[in-house]
Amino acid sequence: MLRTEPSFVVEDLTLYKPSKAPQEEIPEKRDDLQCPLDKDELGRKTWSFLHTMAAYYPEKPSLYQENDVKQFFSTFSRLLKVSPPATKSQEELSQWLCKIHNSVNERLGKSLFDCSRVNERWRDGWKDGSCDY
Numbered sequence: 266m267l268r269t270e271p272s273f274v275v276e277d278l279t280l281y282k283p284s285k286a287p288q289e290e291i292p293e294k295r296d297d298l299q300c301p302l303d304k305d306e307l308g309r310k311t312w313s314f315l316h317t318m319a320a321y322y323p324e325k326p327s328l329y330q331e332n333d334v335k336q337f338f339s340t341f342s343r344l345l346k347v348s349p350p351a352t353k354s355q356e357e358l359s360q361w362l363c364k365i366h367n368s369v370n371e372r373l374g375k376s377l378f379d380c381s382r383v384n385e386r387w388r389d390g391w392k393d394g395s396c397d398y
Protein backbone atom coordinates (compact mmCIF):
# COMPACT_ATOMS: atom_id res chain seq x y z
CA MET A 266 0.00 0.00 0.00
CA LEU A 267 1.30 3.49 -0.85
CA ARG A 268 1.93 5.73 2.11
CA THR A 269 0.46 9.22 2.00
CA GLU A 270 3.05 10.74 4.35
CA PRO A 271 6.73 11.15 3.38
CA SER A 272 8.51 8.25 4.99
CA PHE A 273 12.29 8.22 5.12
CA VAL A 274 14.59 5.53 6.38
CA VAL A 275 16.12 8.48 8.17
CA GLU A 276 12.80 8.86 9.98
CA ASP A 277 14.66 6.79 12.50
CA LEU A 278 16.41 10.04 13.32
CA THR A 279 13.98 9.95 16.23
CA LEU A 280 16.18 7.18 17.57
CA TYR A 281 19.13 9.53 17.69
CA LYS A 282 19.87 11.81 20.59
CA PRO A 283 17.15 14.45 20.94
CA SER A 284 18.14 18.03 20.14
CA LYS A 285 19.30 20.13 23.04
CA ALA A 286 16.48 21.80 24.98
CA PRO A 287 16.63 25.59 24.45
CA GLN A 288 17.31 26.28 28.12
CA GLU A 289 20.42 24.11 28.12
CA GLU A 290 23.74 25.83 27.63
CA ILE A 291 25.35 24.93 24.33
CA PRO A 292 29.00 25.86 23.80
CA GLU A 293 29.25 28.35 20.92
CA LYS A 294 31.69 26.21 18.97
CA ARG A 295 30.10 22.82 19.60
CA ASP A 296 31.60 21.55 16.33
CA ASP A 297 35.07 22.08 17.74
CA LEU A 298 34.33 19.73 20.63
CA GLN A 299 33.86 16.75 18.28
CA CYS A 300 30.81 15.43 20.18
CA PRO A 301 28.29 12.87 18.87
CA LEU A 302 25.66 14.52 16.65
CA ASP A 303 22.20 15.30 17.99
CA LYS A 304 19.11 14.94 15.77
CA ASP A 305 19.18 18.46 14.32
CA GLU A 306 22.94 18.39 13.65
CA LEU A 307 22.63 15.05 11.91
CA GLY A 308 19.68 16.41 9.87
CA ARG A 309 21.56 19.57 8.83
CA LYS A 310 24.69 17.66 7.87
CA THR A 311 22.71 15.05 5.95
CA TRP A 312 20.83 17.74 4.01
CA SER A 313 24.15 19.51 3.31
CA PHE A 314 25.59 16.31 1.86
CA LEU A 315 22.50 15.56 -0.24
CA HIS A 316 22.05 19.09 -1.62
CA THR A 317 25.77 19.40 -2.39
CA MET A 318 25.69 16.09 -4.24
CA ALA A 319 22.70 17.34 -6.29
CA ALA A 320 24.40 20.72 -6.85
CA TYR A 321 27.42 19.08 -8.49
CA TYR A 322 25.46 16.45 -10.44
CA PRO A 323 26.29 16.74 -14.18
CA GLU A 324 24.16 18.85 -16.53
CA LYS A 325 24.13 15.85 -18.88
CA PRO A 326 24.64 12.68 -16.85
CA SER A 327 25.57 9.39 -18.44
CA LEU A 328 23.25 6.41 -18.02
CA TYR A 329 25.69 5.07 -15.40
CA GLN A 330 25.55 8.30 -13.44
CA GLU A 331 21.76 8.31 -13.59
CA ASN A 332 21.61 4.72 -12.40
CA ASP A 333 24.04 5.43 -9.56
CA VAL A 334 22.05 8.37 -8.27
CA LYS A 335 18.74 6.52 -8.60
CA GLN A 336 20.16 3.59 -6.68
CA PHE A 337 21.57 5.87 -4.01
CA PHE A 338 18.26 7.62 -3.39
CA SER A 339 16.28 4.38 -3.63
CA THR A 340 18.37 2.98 -0.82
CA PHE A 341 18.20 6.22 1.10
CA SER A 342 14.53 6.88 1.02
CA ARG A 343 11.34 4.91 0.91
CA LEU A 344 9.62 8.12 -0.26
CA LEU A 345 10.79 7.20 -3.73
CA LYS A 346 7.87 4.81 -4.02
CA VAL A 347 5.66 7.86 -4.46
CA SER A 348 8.22 10.32 -5.84
CA PRO A 349 11.07 8.82 -7.87
CA PRO A 350 14.14 11.04 -8.26
CA ALA A 351 14.32 13.24 -11.37
CA THR A 352 17.81 12.43 -12.66
CA LYS A 353 18.04 13.85 -16.19
CA SER A 354 20.11 16.90 -15.18
CA GLN A 355 21.56 18.87 -12.27
CA GLU A 356 18.58 21.23 -12.40
CA GLU A 357 16.06 18.37 -12.22
CA LEU A 358 17.78 16.55 -9.37
CA SER A 359 18.29 19.70 -7.29
CA GLN A 360 14.67 20.77 -7.75
CA TRP A 361 13.41 17.31 -6.85
CA LEU A 362 15.53 17.24 -3.68
CA CYS A 363 14.42 20.76 -2.78
CA LYS A 364 10.79 19.63 -2.92
CA ILE A 365 11.56 16.55 -0.80
CA HIS A 366 13.29 18.76 1.78
CA ASN A 367 10.32 21.14 1.72
CA SER A 368 7.94 18.26 2.40
CA VAL A 369 9.99 17.47 5.54
CA ASN A 370 10.04 21.19 6.44
CA GLU A 371 6.27 21.30 6.13
CA ARG A 372 5.81 18.20 8.25
CA LEU A 373 8.05 19.71 10.95
CA GLY A 374 6.29 23.11 10.80
CA LYS A 375 9.38 24.88 9.36
CA SER A 376 9.21 27.56 6.68
CA LEU A 377 9.48 26.43 3.09
CA PHE A 378 12.60 27.17 1.04
CA ASP A 379 12.33 29.03 -2.28
CA CYS A 380 13.49 26.31 -4.71
CA SER A 381 14.35 28.87 -7.41
CA ARG A 382 17.35 29.76 -5.19
CA VAL A 383 18.62 26.25 -4.55
CA ASN A 384 21.76 26.65 -6.70
CA GLU A 385 22.58 29.94 -4.96
CA ARG A 386 22.35 28.16 -1.62
CA TRP A 387 24.26 24.99 -2.48
CA ARG A 388 26.55 25.77 -5.43
CA ASP A 389 27.00 29.36 -6.60
CA GLY A 390 26.58 31.45 -3.44
CA TRP A 391 23.95 34.18 -2.91
CA LYS A 392 23.57 36.72 -5.72
CA ASP A 393 24.31 39.58 -3.29
CA GLY A 394 27.93 38.31 -3.06
CA SER A 395 27.76 37.57 0.66
CA CYS A 396 29.43 34.18 0.17
CA ASP A 397 32.24 35.53 -2.02
CA TYR A 398 34.84 36.18 0.66
Ligand SMILES: Cc1cc2nc3c(=O)[nH]c(=O)nc-3n(C[C@H](O)[C@H](O)[C@H](O)COP(=O)(O)OP(=O)(O)OC[C@H]3O[C@@H](n4cnc5c(N)ncnc54)[C@H](O)[C@@H]3O)c2cc1C
Binds near residue numbers: 311362365370373
Ligand atom coordinates in the same frame (compact mmCIF):
# COMPACT_ATOMS: atom_id res chain seq x y z
C1 LIG B 1 15.73 12.69 5.15
C2 LIG B 1 15.55 13.45 6.44
C3 LIG B 1 14.42 13.23 7.23
C4 LIG B 1 14.27 13.93 8.43
N1 LIG B 1 13.19 13.65 9.22
C5 LIG B 1 13.08 14.27 10.42
C6 LIG B 1 12.00 13.95 11.30
O1 LIG B 1 11.17 13.09 11.01
N2 LIG B 1 11.92 14.62 12.49
C7 LIG B 1 12.85 15.58 12.85
O2 LIG B 1 12.73 16.16 13.92
N3 LIG B 1 13.87 15.91 12.03
C8 LIG B 1 14.01 15.27 10.84
N4 LIG B 1 15.06 15.58 10.02
C9 LIG B 1 15.96 16.70 10.39
C10 LIG B 1 15.34 18.04 9.92
O3 LIG B 1 14.95 17.98 8.54
C11 LIG B 1 16.32 19.21 10.06
O4 LIG B 1 17.56 18.85 9.46
C12 LIG B 1 16.59 19.62 11.50
O5 LIG B 1 15.36 19.88 12.16
C13 LIG B 1 17.45 20.91 11.54
O6 LIG B 1 16.71 21.90 10.85
P1 LIG B 1 17.26 23.30 10.41
O7 LIG B 1 16.17 24.29 10.66
O8 LIG B 1 18.61 23.57 11.00
O9 LIG B 1 17.47 23.27 8.80
P2 LIG B 1 17.51 22.02 7.84
O10 LIG B 1 16.12 21.61 7.49
O11 LIG B 1 18.46 20.97 8.34
O12 LIG B 1 18.15 22.69 6.53
C14 LIG B 1 19.53 23.06 6.46
C15 LIG B 1 19.65 24.22 5.51
O13 LIG B 1 19.16 23.81 4.23
C16 LIG B 1 18.55 24.91 3.55
N5 LIG B 1 17.22 24.46 3.14
C17 LIG B 1 16.07 24.39 3.87
N6 LIG B 1 15.08 23.88 3.15
C18 LIG B 1 15.60 23.61 1.92
C19 LIG B 1 15.07 23.06 0.72
N7 LIG B 1 13.79 22.72 0.61
N8 LIG B 1 15.89 22.93 -0.34
C20 LIG B 1 17.18 23.31 -0.28
N9 LIG B 1 17.75 23.82 0.83
C21 LIG B 1 16.96 23.98 1.92
C22 LIG B 1 18.50 26.08 4.51
O14 LIG B 1 19.55 26.95 4.17
C23 LIG B 1 18.76 25.42 5.87
O15 LIG B 1 19.43 26.28 6.75
C24 LIG B 1 15.25 14.89 8.82
C25 LIG B 1 16.38 15.09 8.02
C26 LIG B 1 16.55 14.37 6.86
C27 LIG B 1 17.81 14.56 6.03
